[in-house]
Amino acid sequence: MNVLRLDGTELAYSLRGRGPDVTLLHGFTQRGDAWDEIAIPLARSHRCITPDLRGHGATMITPATPISLRACADDVVALWDSLSVVRSHLVGYSMGGRLALQIAVAHPDRVSSLVLLSSHAGLYDHERSVRREQDDALAARIALEGIEHFTAYWESLPLFETLARRRPDLTAELHARRLANDPAALAASLRGMGAGVMRPKWDELGALDVPALVIAGADDSRYLAFARRLGAALPDARVEIVRDAGHAVHLEQPQIVGALLADFFREVDAP
Numbered sequence: 001m002n003v004l005r006l007d008g009t010e011l012a013y014s015l016r017g018r019g020p021d022v023t024l025l026h027g028f029t030q031r032g033d034a035w036d037e038i039a040i041p042l043a044r045s046h047r048c049i050t051p052d053l054r055g056h057g058a059t060m061i062t063p064a065t066p067i068s069l070r071a072c073a074d075d076v077v078a079l080w081d082s083l084s085v086v087r088s089h090l091v092g093y094s095m096g097g098r099l100a101l102q103i104a105v106a107h108p109d110r111v112s113s114l115v116l117l118s119s120h121a122g123l124y125d126h127e128r129s130v131r132r133e134q135d136d137a138l139a140a141r142i143a144l145e146g147i148e149h150f151t152a153y154w155e156s157l158p159l160f161e162t163l164a165r166r167r168p169d170l171t172a173e174l175h176a177r178r179l180a181n182d183p184a185a186l187a188a189s190l191r192g193m194g195a196g197v198m199r200p201k202w203d204e205l206g207a208l209d210v211p212a213l214v215i216a217g218a219d220d221s222r223y224l225a226f227a228r229r230l231g232a233a234l235p236d237a238r239v240e241i242v243r244d245a246g247h248a249v250h251l252e253q254p255q256i257v258g259a260l261l262a263d264f265f266r267e268v269d270a271p
Helices: 032-042 069-082 095-106 125-145 147-155 158-166 168-179 183-193 202-207 221-233 254-269
Strands: 002-006 009-016 021-025 047-051 088-093 111-117 212-217 237-242
Touching: 002 069, 009 032, 009 069, 021 032, 021 069, 021 095, 032 047, 032 254, 047 069, 069 095, 069 183, 088 095, 088 254, 095 111, 095 183, 095 202, 111 254, 125 147, 125 183, 147 158, 147 168, 147 183, 158 168, 202 221, 212 221, 212 254, 221 237, 237 254
Parallel strands: 021 047, 021 088, 088 111, 111 212, 212 237
Antiparallel strands: 002 009, 009 047
């Protein structure tokens, strides 16, 4: 594990492989190593960068350090600068997908391609307000009940039922990783990076003229609809629906998702 020291943040990240750069951004409650089953084989042809985002894993922040999509986007760009990355393929899952969009919209010249898994570009009006209230309430619950109770609740959500059923071998490991998160930092991440606080970016997607791949699990009906909407809004995008997978599509079907990414990057990297 490597560390980049920034103002108020010690950003932990892993670096493996050589070749064109690929940056993979994890989802809420996860860490950079959630990508290991995909990043390890991908590192045969690419340099894979997997940070622990603010509020997660081994990344350390001070109590005064803000956690927001913009702040995390700045972290990723600073990490690229420290590693002399000119352009990177950018991959994001769920919360990480929304962060990837934040980066791509603000820094399109730094993005070789965009891959979004189980993601959307923001919510509007009443739905956004309701989601913000829900996220604030859940953040308060984390602080009140502690990481053990929150983790049990999070893992019981219907969103992750297919993951528990298809990957029982991974359940204990994911549980231990979630318990290792700092509850105060995790709550701050939910308040600052939740879908309820994100300014919708649907109207800005038409300007993202980079190759894009949008992936969703066939059993995740809500994000299946988002995937098709993203595919229609991005100028140069294709949508891939993965069978026998739900929301955590990269964990439920890592070999299939890994192959999709490898083939896509091969096309983009070709002269």
